[in-house]
Amino acid sequence: MTDNQGQPPGPPPPGSSQPSKPAATHDPPRPTITLPSRTSFESIFSSGAGGNTGPGLGLGFSPGPMTLVSNFFSDGDDCKSFSQLLAGAMTSPSPGEPGFPQLEKRNSGDNDGGSEFRFKQNRPPPMFSVPTPSGFLDSPGIFSPGQGPFGMTHQQALAQVTAQAAALSPSFFNFSTEFSTSFSTAPATSLTQSPSLTSDTMPPQEIPSETPDSAVATKESSDIALSDQRSQPSSFAVDKPNDDGYNWRKYGQKQVKGSEFPRSYYKCTHPNCPVKKKVERSVDGQITEIIYKGEHNHERPQSKRGKDPNANSQANSDMALQVHGGNSNKSKEGTGPYSMSKKRQESSQATHDNLSGTSDSEEVGVLKPEWMRKMKINLTPREEIQRSGQNWRQLLHIGL
DNA sequence: TCGATTTGACCTTGA
DNA sequence: GTCAAGGTCAAATCG
Numbered sequence: 001m002t003d004n005q006g007q008p009p010g011p012p013p014p015g016s017s018q019p020s021k022p023a024a025t026h027d028p029p030r031p032t033i034t035l036p037s038r039t040s041f042e043s044i045f046s047s048g049a050g051g052n053t054g055p056g057l058g059l060g061f062s063p064g065p066m067t068l069v070s071n072f073f074s075d076g077d078d079c080k081s082f083s084q085l086l087a088g089a090m091t092s093p094s095p096g097e098p099g100f101p102q103l104e105k106r107n108s109g110d111n112d113g114g115s116e117f118r119f120k121q122n123r124p125p126p127m128f129s130v131p132t133p134s135g136f137l138d139s140p141g142i143f144s145p146g147q148g149p150f151g152m153t154h155q156q157a158l159a160q161v162t163a164q165a166a167a168l169s170p171s172f173f174n175f176s177t178e179f180s181t182s183f184s185t186a187p188a189t190s191l192t193q194s195p196s197l198t199s200d201t202m203p204p205q206e207i208p209s210e211t212p213d214s215a216v217a218t219k220e221s222s223d224i225a226l227s228d229q230r231s232q233p234s235s236f237a238v239d240k241p242n243d244d245g246y247n248w249r250k251y252g253q254k255q256v257k258g259s260e261f262p263r264s265y266y267k268c269t270h271p272n273c274p275v276k277k278k279v280e281r282s283v284d285g286q287i288t289e290i291i292y293k294g295e296h297n298h299e300r301p302q303s304k305r306g307k308d309p310n311a312n313s314q315a316n317s318d319m320a321l322q323v324h325g326g327n328s329n330k331s332k333e334g335t336g337p338y339s340m341s342k343k344r345q346e347s348s349q350a351t352h353d354n355l356s357g358t359s360d361s362e363e364v365g366v367l368k369p370e371w372m373r374k375m376k377i378n379l380t381p382r383e384e385i386q387r388s389g390q391n392w393r394q395l396l397h398i399g400l
Numbered sequence: 401t402c403g404a405t406t407t408g409a410c411c412t413t414g415a
Numbered sequence: 416g417t418c419a420a421g422g423t424c425a426a427a428t429c430g
Contacts (some may be wrong), residue, residue, distance in 0.1 A: 040421090047422095126419060157409090249403090250404075250405060250406085251405090251422095251423070251424075252407085252422070252423060252424080253405090253406070253407075254407095254420090254421070254422075256420080256421075257419080257421085258420095264423085265422070265423075267423095269404095269407065276422095276423095278421095307418095325410085345428095402430105403420100403429105403430090404430085405427100405428080405429075405430095406426100406427080406428070406429090407425100407426095407427085407428100408424105408425100408426095408427105408430100409423100409424085409425090409426105410422100410423085410424075410425100411421100411422080411423075411424090411427085412420100412421085412422075412423090413419100413420090413421080413422095414418100414419090414420090415417100415418090415419085415420105
């Protein structure tokens with residue numbers, strides 16, 4: 001059908017008036033997280049968040065990705081308290097609560113990909129409507145009192161942490177990306193966002209590496225409906241859930257029974273690309289659910305953000321991980337969102353493929369990537385996810 | 401004029 | 416075999 005090649009920004013969908021980008025660039029005063037020396041931090045999170053692993057996070061802390069991260073740095077860095085950081089930042093809605101986003105993968109059993117990935121968000125709780133997150137990096141500091149537990153949303157926190165980590169260790173990003181990806185959308189998104197957040201604060205050099213992610217990721221995130229909280233306080237999504245780097249064309253909309261929200265159907269505009277996605281959004285324009293189907297058979301159009309080749313690759317990884325939709329055959333249980341293989345990560349294409357959800361074989365199957373082994377992560381991605389599920393879910397909560 | 405979105409109708413699928 | 420719901424098509428409309 002019609003494809004508009006690479007025109008990224010399609011006409012702003014109704015409702016999507018929210019500028020997601022501007023925000024990225026400049027944000028007013030934002031809370032910043034600094035990785036304080038453990039001491040101070042710990043005192044803050046003294047609740048034992050340090051822990052991590054666990055599910056135990058009765059408090060709401062969850063180890064999740066952050067845990068891994070912290071492990072990563074645990075060798076001796078200030079960063080050790082990632083999980084703590086997050087944990088602290090995350091004290092928020094718990095999964096069980098209404099309004100919690102849920103990532104679910106289901107097997108559609110259909111031929112083409114079988115499984116669909118859907119990111120579902122039940123209803124954004126008010127608390128998530130934080131307007132601008134961006135930037136925490138800039139300051140060393142402290143969260144401003146007024147915003148959430150720590151002055152920032154989960155995502156913010158995560159983003160910040162990520163950013164910092166990146167700063168500390170370049171390699172981290174790779175890891176994080178991968179990692180995040182494995183956790184499916186949420187994490188990825190969050191991480192991705194960080195770049196934007198960071199960009200202003202991070203040193204120029206750093207930006208390049210991250211920016212790409214963010215740029216792409218950012219888009220992706222929206223795709224996932226994750227959110228763009230950065231600048232959009234509340235409805236980021238509106239009509240174009242498409243900012244995942246690919247171009248989408250809406251070809252239908254329908255009121256789904258059982259759902260108060262209408263479902264929109266999108267197709268990838270790339271010629272011959274079979275990828276489709278269904279997006280459900282609430283009345284406010286908030287995306288409540290996105291389901292990808294199929295696999296992109298092309299690379300993501302580059303125009304959107306422009307320029308950074310890296311952006312693609314990086315983003316890819318990020319995204320790839322984010323939603324691995326498609327064929328869950330393989331990823332079904334054990335692999336879940338996680339299964340992204342290095343191959344995929346490396347290939348920019350893959351990036352989105354995952355997102356779009358599909359791919360069969362290639363990515364799936366790799367439960368314990370090397371990095372995991374290196375990091376001594378014993379849990380399988382899935383396990384990790386499960387254990388940390390709360391956290392990352394929270395992160396996902398894009399609420400708005 | 402072109403491309404995207406809207407929207408009602410039609411087709412497919414599953415119970 | 417029937418019905419309901421989901422998914423897709425395609426003409427009309429809009430920017």
